[in-house]
Amino acid sequence: MRFLIEHLRVLHHTLRHLLLTPNASLLNILIIGIALSLPVGGYVLLKSVQSLGSQIAGTPQISVFLTTGTSDSEIGRIGEKLKQHAAIKRIEFVSRELALKKLQQTTGLSDMIDGLSQNPLPDAFVIYPKENNVASLEVLRDELKTWQHLEHVQLDSAWVQKLQALLNFGRMAVAILATLLSFALIAITFNTIRLQILTRREEIEVAKLIGATDAFIRRPFLYFGLIQGLLGGIAAWLLVAGSLQLLNYQVSTLTQLYASSFSLQRLSLGDSMTLLGFSAYLGWMGAWFSVSQHLWRIEPR
């Protein structure tokens, strides 16, 4: 109980301290918020693009379009031959009727398709190869191209791989950015706390003289770092959420033109909690470094 009262007192004291210097506090919080919002924003954009990629195609596949007018028995024979091919894991037959229906459902070109007098689509096989690397996929594609009744062989998902590679690049960039800016956050807190310790030197000295433990003296500074970090995290959240709101407005007018329902993902609850927890932790850590660097130097004389 006594412990709790003490911590509440320090919390109250810290908040009052923040409010006593509103301009400096606000500026610090804003700097932390902007620093954090960059990697967080990057992370959210990446996540949206990634989900877009996996919506369209998860694993690479090859589409084989048959010449129009190929008989059902020919189709069966080709199907068997594909199934037995050593490099192919499984196949899926997509009849031209099914393909039309799918096209109507997914792309939003239904208005145009309704206007068609006949189905322009060919029958097709979707092939899931055993190997997923680009080289072996290209070998398989080139072999299939030599078969009869196959009008067109298309390696669908090479671009997904390229997208994946690009996403990996982006992820790495965001990770580096996040690491660097985390250090920046620690440095900002370190410096803020250093200045506070210097300006409150007298108070620390007196507290030591009347029997304050190091933990007692440290506590308000650690609280300050923690709360400043947390508020910085909240600022970052607001910045990212606000930017997404603005961007989504633009994205929706863009995607309406393409009749797609893509929109940028918002920060999930889990991600938000992680952001706030992490920023508070970093603030606390910066304060801790600063306090352990500077506090022991102040001894009453």
Next chain:
Amino acid sequence: MIKFNQVYKRYPGGHEALKNLSFDVAEGDMVYLTGHSGAGKSTLLKLIAAIERPTSGTVLVKGQNIRSIKPAAIPHLRRNIGLIFQDHKLLFDRNAFDNVVLPLQICGFDHREAAKRVRAALDKVGLLDREKAYPIALSGGEQQRLCIARAIVNRPTMLLADEPTGNLDSEYSNEIMNIFKSFHQVGVTLLISTHDECILRQYPARALHLKRGELLV
């Protein structure tokens, strides 16, 4: 309560502040520490409060050896000692009440109990009606009394006062000495450094005379 045995204090640079000091102060004693400035009075008091450590010899305070005391034990030692400074060491960014409540906050007192004790301490030094005043608005004597209130609020068994009447005129000095006298009467151990002859004559008690770091017998 306090026991010095062959205590030396040498500062870096070779200045010897205290030389071969040996004396005892029993519980409940009131003892003056006299001598010119630079005689080593402040250094002696600092040793007792573990602000400085002796270069050699033993300083025992409530059974604790100051020479070998662990840093973590120092705060707890100081909570049992009320320190009164010539320059008051008050915090000017908070009012009288908040200055006095500080030792209780450090010990983790409950808010209501702390407020009661602070008012009792302020009443004792005659500043009950000034609890909202900031130190800057107080006179020199009042600031000194506020410093005393802060030193006694935790009800320590020992008070160390470094030139408590140093900058005060005789009227204020007498006020302060009367306060000390009342503490002595309830069994508090008092060690008061002073070079004020009037006080020594008016409030006679045992005195330790220091001269250039040595005890005169």
